[in-house]
Amino acid sequence: AGAGLLGPAEIRGLAATLGVRPTKTLGQNFVHDAGTVRRIVRSAGVEPGESVLEIGPGLGSLTLALLEAGARVVAVEIDPLLARALPATIADRMPGAAERLSVINADALAITGLESLGLARPDDGAAPDPAAPAPAAPTRLVANLPYNVAVPVLLSVLAALPSIRSATVMVQAEVADRLAAAPGSRTYGVPSAKTAWYAAARRTITIGRTVFWPVPGVDSALVELTRREPPATASSREEVFAVVDAAFAQRRKTLRQALATLAGSPGAAEAACRRAGIDPALRGERLDIAAFAALAEALAAPEA
Ligand code: SAM
Secondary structure, three states: OOOOOOOHHHHHHHHHHHOOOOOOOOOOOEEOOHHHHHHHHHHHOOOOOOEEEEEOOOOOHHHHHHHHOOOEEEEEEOOHHHHHHHHHHHHHHOOOOHHHEEEEEOOHHHOOOHHHHOOOOOOOOOOOOOOOOOOOOOOEEEEEOOHHHHHHHHHHHHHHOOOOOEEEEEEEHHHHHHHOOOOOOOOOOHHHHHHHHHEEEEEEEEEOHHHEEOOOOOOEEEEEEEEOOOOOOOOOHHHHHHHHHHHHHOOOOEHHHHOHHHHOOHHHHHHHHHHOOOOOOOEHHHOOHHHHHHHHHHHHOOOO
16 A cells, blocks of 8 residues: 555554454445545545545545645544544554544534534634634545445535535445436436535546455445535525425326425425426426426415
8 A cells, every 4th residue: 555545454454453343334344445545535636735524534544645635634433433543543654644634523414514523613702812713614525425324424514514615425336326317317316406406416436346345235436526506596405305305205206296295285286386387297307406496486485
């Protein structure tokens, strides 16, 4: 493994020394290939000095590659054993880089804003101390996400941290297809539509399962996300997402049927579709996020 990075022997050695037994429930599959983590960092376009959020650093494979590229890393790890061990691993393998790393032992789903990352003091009315400026908010998310919670973690981080302008995430290949799917395609669904609220998503390289220990049962792929403005609408994100959920709850149903409960009746659903300029005989899988936003607004508007 390149200077400081973790290869198969290092991953096994670290796990043995720390007493780590990878668990499926936490999606613990560790990358033991320096080429792979460097590819991810290169693909993300990480700049020296940039502040990067990493979710689930695990034994530190990707963290080391991010630090090697000169990034400042805020790493959020749910497993206390792994979170505790990470600073020492970095100090050991990349002396000098440790000061650019901060590790937080927390569930990524509990990130509610910069405060939860320790990056902004709670607004207690006190004058800010000019000698201690708030550390930089992360502008990028780079992560090999835990597979079982990849979509909720991605959506919740994008919602909680507007400072994040782009993301490069490794997920299960099928999930990558869904995140990047366009309306009308077979894999288009709730994750695709909700992700599109925040960002444009593109699936890039496929990564085989053999770069992991333990070897998972699926291949992985990278998804590149670029933040964009949500569709202009008077409806809130929650209202729009409720329409997305309803439209896909019964995939085979037309909008007229699928939105009947939300609208009060099939007739009201049909009227709302017409107000939004959408054919009520379509299925949800044909609509992009802007159309869902228009539908949410029409559903909330009083009958003409
Ligand atoms: N980044 C490391 C690598 O590439 O080798 C490990 C990736 S492993 C697929 C996922 C990591 O996410 C594990 O270290 C796991 O403990 C952690 N994790 C799982 N659920 C989490 C959650 N809800 N919040 C934060 N970390 C989580």
